[in-house]
Amino acid sequence: MKREINxxxxxxxxxxxxxxxxxxxxxxxxxxxxxxxxxxxxxxxPTEAFxxxxxxxETILILLYPGFTAIDAIGPExxxxxxxxxxxxxxxxxxxxxxxxxxxxxxxxxSFKTCPKKPTLLLIPGATDGLLHxxxxxxxxxxxxxxxxxxxxxxxxxxxxxxxxxxxxxxxxNATSHWQTAELLPLVGxxxxxxxxxxxxxxxxxxxxxxxxxxxxxxxRYFRDDFYAKGLQLLAEYEPQPLFxxxxxxxxxxxxxxxxxxxxHRPFVDKTGGIIRSVVEKRAV
Amino acid sequence: MKREINxxxxxxxxxxxxxxxxxxxxxxxxxxxxxxxxxxxxxxxPTEAFxxxxxxxETILILLYPGFTAIDAIGPExxxxxxxxxxxxxxxxxxxxxxxxxxxxxxxxxSFKTCPKKPTLLLIPGATDGLLHxxxxxxxxxxxxxxxxxxxxxxxxxxxxxxxxxxxxxxxxNATSHWQTAELLPLVGxxxxxxxxxxxxxxxxxxxxxxxxxxxxxxxRYFRDDFYAKGLQLLAEYEPQPLFxxxxxxxxxxxxxxxxxxxxHRPFVDKTGGIIRSVVEKRAV
Numbered sequence: 001m002k003r004e005i006n007x008x009x010x011x012x013x014x015x016x017x018x019x020x021x022x023x024x025x026x027x028x029x030x031x032x033x034x035x036x037x038x039x040x041x042x043x044x045x046p047t048e049a050f051x052x053x054x055x056x057x058e059t060i061l062i063l064l065y066p067g068f069t070a071i072d073a074i075g076p077e078x079x080x081x082x083x084x085x086x087x088x089x090x091x092x093x094x095x096x097x098x099x100x101x102x103x104x105x106x107x108x109x110x111s112f113k114t115c116p117k118k119p120t121l122l123l124i125p126g127a128t129d130g131l132l133h134x135x136x137x138x139x140x141x142x143x144x145x146x147x148x149x150x151x152x153x154x155x156x157x158x159x160x161x162x163x164x165x166x167x168x169x170x171x172x173x174n175a176t177s178h179w180q181t182a183e184l185l186p187l188v189g190x191x192x193x194x195x196x197x198x199x200x201x202x203x204x205x206x207x208x209x210x211x212x213x214x215x216x217x218x219x220x221r222y223f224r225d226d227f228y229a230k231g232l233q234l235l236a237e238y239e240p241q242p243l244f245x246x247x248x249x250x251x252x253x254x255x256x257x258x259x260x261x262x263x264x265h266r267p268f269v270d271k272t273g274g275i276i277r278s279v280v281e282k283r284a285v
Numbered sequence: 286m287k288r289e290i291n292x293x294x295x296x297x298x299x300x301x302x303x304x305x306x307x308x309x310x311x312x313x314x315x316x317x318x319x320x321x322x323x324x325x326x327x328x329x330x331p332t333e334a335f336x337x338x339x340x341x342x343e344t345i346l347i348l349l350y351p352g353f354t355a356i357d358a359i360g361p362e363x364x365x366x367x368x369x370x371x372x373x374x375x376x377x378x379x380x381x382x383x384x385x386x387x388x389x390x391x392x393x394x395x396s397f398k399t400c401p402k403k404p405t406l407l408l409i410p411g412a413t414d415g416l417l418h419x420x421x422x423x424x425x426x427x428x429x430x431x432x433x434x435x436x437x438x439x440x441x442x443x444x445x446x447x448x449x450x451x452x453x454x455x456x457x458x459n460a461t462s463h464w465q466t467a468e469l470l471p472l473v474g475x476x477x478x479x480x481x482x483x484x485x486x487x488x489x490x491x492x493x494x495x496x497x498x499x500x501x502x503x504x505x506r507y508f509r510d511d512f513y514a515k516g517l518q519l520l521a522e523y524e525p526q527p528l529f530x531x532x533x534x535x536x537x538x539x540x541x542x543x544x545x546x547x548x549x550h551r552p553f554v555d556k557t558g559g560i561i562r563s564v565v566e567k568r569a570v
């Protein structure tokens with residue numbers, strides 16, 4: 001339901017306002033100037049019946065790198081793209097299609113060279129094998145350091161926090177990661193916090209995979225306000241019904257499942273730790 | 286964390302089994318033949334400490350069409366791709382990249398011509414403007430009718446149920462859709478059920494956008510079993526924390542938000558209804 005919001009909403013608002021529809025009360029009085037509307041189209045006396053829809057013009061960049069976990073990037077992208085006035089784009093080393101973890105390709109809008117250098121947000125998705133390659137890639141870490149460092153906010157989903165950290169952006173910050181890699185955060189100077197979404201000053205990190213959605217909704221509230229975030233939660237029908245209560249939380253999940261996943265991913269976690277150690281030493285993070 | 290599961294898991298299992306790791310008990314005794322492993326690699330006496338990981342070799346196709354809502358397709362794709370042994374691919378009219386609702390491009394693996402004709406599952410994502418075009422496209426509806434009709438299960442996320450229905454696959458079925466378009470389901474002979482995920486014989490439909498994740502986890506349980514679904518829920522750290530309790534449910538959400546979204550999308554819903562009426566008449570759905 002995104003495009004409807006993105007492309008039609010302004011015109012639709014104007015139409016409703018012109019028709020004296022109830023949405024009239026939703027527009028802040030100053031919106032017409034801010035959004036470039038004809039002043040006459042904004043209802044002169046918004047009632048108090050509705051809170052205002054907060055406008056914005058955020059520039060949000062989401063990094064793509066070979067092997068990234070698609071949902072880590074595309075879940076938040078869905079949510080951000082529904083922020084009227086925001087620019088939400090994928091950025092990668094070049095504008096060639098980038099292969100995801102499961103093998104399909106996504107096209108970035110910007111290359112490292114052509115992308116805006118001071119975005120509102122730079123978001124780094126996670127990966128598994130792809131993470132190991134990205135961690136070892138100086139150009140990618142330099143990009144994250146420079147653009148993420150200049151951004152109003154730098155953030156990550158899942159194991160993306162290890163990239164953010166290896167680039168030097170989590171030193172002295174509270175942060176989170178996939179529950180299986182949170183133990184590696186101290187290697188980059190971050191303090192692991194066992195929360196689904198961790199805000200600390202100009203950094204925001206999400207836990208594993210699906211935490212990207214919660215992170216995105218929290219950022220919408222941060223960039224806009226409660227009312228906007230409520231609108232997107234209902235638009236996205238975000239009323240989750242996980243099959244197993246507590247099943248997504250390693251502290252509450254079936255211990256047999258925790259043990260299995262830990263056995264399966266131990267080699268990955270160890271390998272990742274090794275690479276981070278060498279990167280931190282080489283780059284003096 | 287998907288690729289780790291998809292590409293490494295079999296080898297990793299073998300390694301753990303060889304090492305007498307606790308994962309040994311997780312493999313069904315018959316797995317080696319089924320999965321083509323060397324029989325000797327499977328632990329001869331799996332203990333009873335762990336339930337078995339259920340094997341499978343599902344073929345899952347997810348339709349891409351211009352303007353599709355990316356998360357509707359890519360959320361479930363993430364979940365399905367973590368089913369060891371399953372083949373999960375995007376299919377579109379041609380193998381050219383397909384533009385999503387928000388404007389980036391995703392590459393399908395199969396065209397209508399080259400894709401498997403009797404998949405385990407054909408899943409149809411939703412869209413807004415893109416839905417109107419897809420509904421009016423006979424070739425797309427024919428494909429859904431033929432391949433979805435031959436599939437073990439045909440399903441949809443969000444407004445994708447209207448495509449499934451316009452193709453004739455929901456006649457006499459209980460189904461759901463985005464809360465704003467569920468009222469259109471009777472036009473295609475379906476009975477709207479106000480649930481997040483609706484299973485009815487060989488059809489499964491999800492509510493709006495993020496319901497695709499719940500649908501996917503339920504399908505993992507359906508194709509495999511509880512233990513497998515638990516593993517994926519924890520791998521994906523699916524322990525959602527929506528900002529507003531009930532905020533994703535139109536019956537419980539802030540009524541000002543419900544009213545706003547209804548005003549905004551009424552033109553879309555009416556237009557969609559008009560197209561469905563003409564399609565149903567023309568195709569005698």
